[in-house]
Amino acid sequence: QKEVEQNSGPLSVPEGAIASLNCTYSDRVSQSFFWYRQYSGKSPELIMSIYSNGDKEDGRFTAQLNKASQYVSLLIRDSQPSDSATYLCAVNEGYGGATNKLIFGTGTLLAVQP
Amino acid sequence: DVKVTQSSRYLVKRTGEKVFLECVQDMDHENMFWYRQDPGLGLRLIYFSYDVKMKEKGDIPEGYSVSREKKERFSLILESASTNQTSMYLCASSDSYSNQPQHFGDGTRLSIL
Numbered sequence: 001q002k003e004v005e006q007n008s009g010p011l012s013v014p015e016g017a018i019a020s021l022n023c024t025y026s027d028r029v030s031q032s033f034f035w036y037r038q039y040s041g042k043s044p045e046l047i048m049s050i051y052s053n054g055d056k057e058d059g060r061f062t063a064q065l066n067k068a069s070q071y072v073s074l075l076i077r078d079s080q081p082s083d084s085a086t087y088l089c090a091v092n093e094g095y096g097g098a099t100n101k102l103i104f105g106t107g108t109l110l111a112v113q114p
Numbered sequence: 115d116v117k118v119t120q121s122s123r124y125l126v127k128r129t130g131e132k133v134f135l136e137c138v139q140d141m142d143h144e145n146m147f148w149y150r151q152d153p154g155l156g157l158r159l160i161y162f163s164y165d166v167k168m169k170e171k172g173d174i175p176e177g178y179s180v181s182r183e184k185k186e187r188f189s190l191i192l193e194s195a196s197t198n199q200t201s202m203y204l205c206a207s208s209d210s211y212s213n214q215p216q217h218f219g220d221g222t223r224l225s226i227l
Contacts, residue, residue, distance in 0.1 A: 032213035043204055043218040044157075051213060088157070090216075098210040099164050100145055106156035 002027045004091050006105035014113050019076040021108050023089030026070070033065055035074045036088040038107065044088055048074060079112045086110070116141045118219035120205050126225045133192040135222050137205030144210035146188035148172075148180065150201040151221075157204065163188055164210070195226045 003026045013019045021035075032051050036044035050056045050063040050072070062075040072091070076083055086107040093101040121136035139146065147162040149172075159172030161180040169180050177199060181189045188207075192199055202223050206216040 032215075034215050036218075043221045046215050046217065049215055092213060098144070098212065099162065099170075100208040100210070100212070100214050100216065101147075101159070101162065102216055104157040106154070 002093060002103050004089055004103050004105040006087075006089050006108045008106060009109040010111045011108055012111045012113060013079050015079060015081060017079050019079045019083065019110055019112070021074040021076075021087050021089075021110065023072045023074075023091075023105055024070055025072070025089075025091045025103070027091065027094065027103070028070065029094060030091045032092040033063070033072045034090040034102065035061075035063060035072075036090060038086045038088060040085070076110075079110075081112045081114050084110055084112045116143075116207070116217040118205055118207050118217055120203075120219040120222050122222050123220060124223050124225075126227060127192075127195050128227055129194075129196055131192075131195045131226075133195050133224070133226075135190040135192075135203055135205075135224070137188045137190070137207075137219055138186050139188075139207040139217075140186065141207065141209070141217075142185065143207040144185070145208045145216075146182065147206040147208075147216060148178075148188065148190045149204045149206065150174070150199075151204055152201050160190065197226050200224060200226045 035048040038044045048063040064073045089105040090102040148160045163182040205219040208216045
């Protein structure tokens with residue numbers, strides 16, 4: 001059974017701090033990795049994609065990928081109360097391919113304290 | 115921007131009813147997916163479709179069927195609704211190029227009484 005593991009949290013950080021969210025995956029051949037943000041009662045919203053080892057930055061968000069360790073992380077700099085949400089890690093199944101099936105973690109709840 | 119539209123945000127039905135959940139996407143995506151999301155269980159794939167009239171079972175297909183007669187529309191059918199099918203249902207679509215993300219609709223919160 002291919003799995004994506006996340007700490008369910010809650011992860012509580014003060015406003016302005018860096019929030020670090022982590023994810024591990026079991027399928028060694030996975031090629032694409034995504035972070036989704038989901039506010040309470042809403043649907044998941046794509047915020048980051050990463051495909052290569054290293055860091056990818058987009059505004060206050062940085063995604064980090066280490067395929068050798070099968071580890072993906074999301075850093076949120078200058079955290080704001082509006083960042084309070086559940087963050088889902090998603091990994092493509094297998095080598096990828098046209099169907100783009102994803103395996104989702106159960107999410108980490110982030111609470112940013114004003 | 116990708117737009118995935120689910121027909122209802124909230125729906126209340128009775129046990130034994132046949133329930134239809136509709137999903138439409140406007141990006142000409144080949145792939146469409148139906149998930150349910152329950153507290154502590156995360157997103158679970160019910161069915162997906164990679165082309166018109168093509169479908170494959172996901173992880174929890176029991177009690178559900180799907181229909182894809184047109185590329186933009188993917189329907190989820192609860193043949194005889196039961197209380198354990200009360201859940202948030204999410205539709206998603208993606209392009210057929212490798213390693214593309216999925217884009218979600220707003221979800222339908224379905225209650226079966």
